[in-house]
Amino acid sequence: MIYFDHAASSYPKPRKVAEAMSEAVLTYSANPGRGGHRLAEQARLAVEGARKKVAQLFSAPSSKNVWFYQNATMAINQAILGFPFKKGDHVITTKFEHNSVIRPLKQLMKEKEIDVSFIEPNASGLIVAEDVVEEMTNRTVLIAVTHASNVTGAVVPIREISNYVKEKKIVLFVDASQTAGTLPLSMEEDHIDLLAFAGHKSLLGPQGTGVLISKNDYGLIPLIVGGTGSYSEMPHQPQSWPDRYEAGTLNTPGIVGLAAGIDEINGRGLDEIYEHEQSLLKHFVSESEKVEGLKLVGPTDLTKRVAVASFTMDGLDSHEVAMILDEHYHIAVRAGLHCAPIIHQALGTVDTGLIRASFGPYNKLEEIDTLIQALQDISEAF
Template identity: 55%
Template sequence: MEYIYLDQAASSFPKPKKVAEAMTEAVLKYGANPGRGGHQLAQKADEVIYQTRVKLAKMFGAKHPNEVIFYQNATMALNQAIKGITFKEGEHVITTEFEHNSVRRPLEAIKKEKNISITYVKPNENWLISVEKIEEAIQENTKAIIVSHGSNVTGAIAPLTEIGQLAKKNGILLIVDASQTAGVLPIDMEKYGVDLLAFAGHKGLLGPQGTGALIVRESIELVPLMHGGTGSHSESVEQPEQRPARFESGTLNTPGIAGLSAGIDEVKRIGINEIFEHEWKLTKTCIERLQKLSGVTVYGPLKEVRLGVIPFAIEGIDAQEVAMILDEHYKIAVRAGLHCSPMSHQAIGTLESGGTIRVSFGPYNTEEDVDRFVVAIEEITSAFI
C-alpha cells in the first residue's frame, strides 16, 4: 500500500526532483562559502543565492533583491521582524488569536521586557479575522499589526488588502506571516501595503527544510538579532549597514537555498493560482464528505474559500489515537494536537480536549488520496462510535 502524506501544512512532501538535484549540485560542484572569497566556486555559490533573492523579490513584489533576508525558517524570520523593532515602553501591538507561537512567544517576550500591550483579535462567527475587529483595536500608541495570512489550524484566509489599507491609513507597521500562503496565494507587498513579510521555504514554495526568508521594505529600520561575520566590511567592529549583510551573519545554507530556487521554479511552472484551485477542490470535497460522517466535527470556515487545511475531531476518540491509527493501519500521515497554535484551538473550542486531527493538502495530492483518507475515517468512526 502506497503511503499518503497529508501533512502539507507542516512541510510539503514529496519535494520536486529538481529540488534534490539542485541541492546535490551545490554540494558536489560549488560547495564553497558564498561571499567569503574571490575564487570561482565562492562566486558561483554567491550568484545562486543572489538569483534566489531575485526570484523571491519578484514573486512577492519587493522593490530590490537585497530586501530579501535568508533565515533557517519562518520562526527565525518572524523573530527578527518582531524583536528587531525598537519598541518603546507602553506601545501597543495588534495581532490575532490565529497566530502561531512563532508570533505569540516573541511578542510575549517583548511584553515582559518592554511592557508593551497586546490585543489578540478574536475570529468572527464564521471563523474569520475581520478588518472591523482590527480597526476597533487600534489605539493612539499602536505600533504594529501582525497577522497570519492563512491559519495553519483552520485554513482561514485573512483579508490582507483591507488590513494593509487600514495599517497605511493609520501609519502602523504591517507584519505578515505568510508561512501557509507563500507559493499558494499571490502576494504583492507593494499592492497589499506589507512592510515585513516572513515565510518558510519548505512549505508552499516546495523547497527543503532549513530555509525561510524575511522581506523588509527599505524604509523599515530593524535592529539585527545576530552580529558576526558577513563576508564584507571585516575591518569594522560594527555590524554593516548594508542589506542583506546586516541581517545575515554567518554562512548561509547554500544547498538549501539552491533547492529553494528550484522549488520556486516548480511553483511558477505549475502556477500559483492553479495550485490553490487544486488544493481548494480537494479541501472542499474532503469537508463535504467528512461532514456526512456521524460523530465527526469539522472546524474553521465552512462557507468561505479557505486554504487546504482541515481540522476535525471524532466524538469520543482522542486525536492522537486517530493519527496513530491512520499512520500504522492505513499508511496515511496527518498531524494531531495543538499545531503550535494553542490560541487557535482556544478560539475554536478544542484546547481542553488536546486539539484536533489536521489534514492538509499540497499540489501533488490527488482525489484518490482524499477518497482513501475519508474511507479510513469512516471505518475508524464505525469501529469506535
C-alpha cells in the same frame, strides 16, 4: 504513504529541488561571498539568483530587501524581537497566530512592557478588518498577523487591513507561512511592510529555509551579529543590506533548493495550484459528512480558507486517530495543538486537540477517498 501534512511541510519535493541541492553540494559548496575564488563566486551568484526569484514572486522592492534565515521562526523573530519598540507601544495581532508570533510578543510584553491586543475570529471563524481597525490607538506601532490560520485554514483579509493602515505610521507584518506558494502576495499591492514565510511548505523548498522581506528600513536590530564577508574591518554589524541581517554562513544548498521550488510554482502557476488544492478541500468537506461523529472547524465558506481541514471525532483522542491512520492506513496527518494554542482555546479544543489534514499540489482526489474510508472505519470500530 498518503501525505496530508502540507501545513507542516510539503512532501514530496520536486525532483529539481533535490537536483539543485545536490549540484550545490557536489560542485560548488564553497562559502558564498567569503572569497574571490571561482567556487565562492559561483555560490554567491546562486544565492543572489535565488534572492531575485523571491523578490520577483512577492514584488519586493529589490533583491537586497530579501533576507534568508534557517526557518520562518527565525525570520519572524527578527521582525518582532528586532523591532525598535518603546515602553507602552501597542501591537495588534490575532488569536490565529502560531507560537512563532505569540512567544516573541509575550517576551516583549515582559521585557519592554508593550501592550498586545489579540483579535478574535467572528462567529463565522474569520478575522474581520474592521475589528482590527477598531483596536488601533495612537500607540499602535505594529500589526502582526498570519495570512492564514494553520489550524482552521481561515484567510485573513490582508489587503483590507492594509488599506486602513497604509496612510498611518503603523507597520504591517505578515506571516505567510501557510500561503506563500498558494495565494498571490504582493508587498506593493497588498501594502505589506514586513513579510515572513517558510521555504519548505507551499514553496516546495527544503527544510532549513525561511525568508524575511523588508519593504523599507524600520530600524530593525539584527538578532545575530558576526561575519558577513563584507566590511570586515568594522567592529560593528554593517548597515548595508542584506549583509546586516544575514550574519554567518548561508545555507547555499537549501537556498538553491528553494529557488528550484519557486521555479516549479512559476511553471505550474499559483492559480492552478490554488484551484487544485481547493478541489481537494471541497471534496474532503463534502465526503466528511459520511463519517459519523466527525466535526469540522473553521469557516464554512471555503473560498475564505486554504486547503487545511481540522476536525474532531466523537469520543476519540486526536493523537490516537492520527496514530491509527499512520500505522494501519499509511496516511500522514497532524494531531494536537499545532503550535497555535490561543485559537485552540477559542475553539475549546485545548484538552483534546484537533486532527488536521492539509492538502498539497501533488495530492489526488482518490487519496481523499482513501482517507474518508479510513475515518469511516475508525468511527465504526469505536
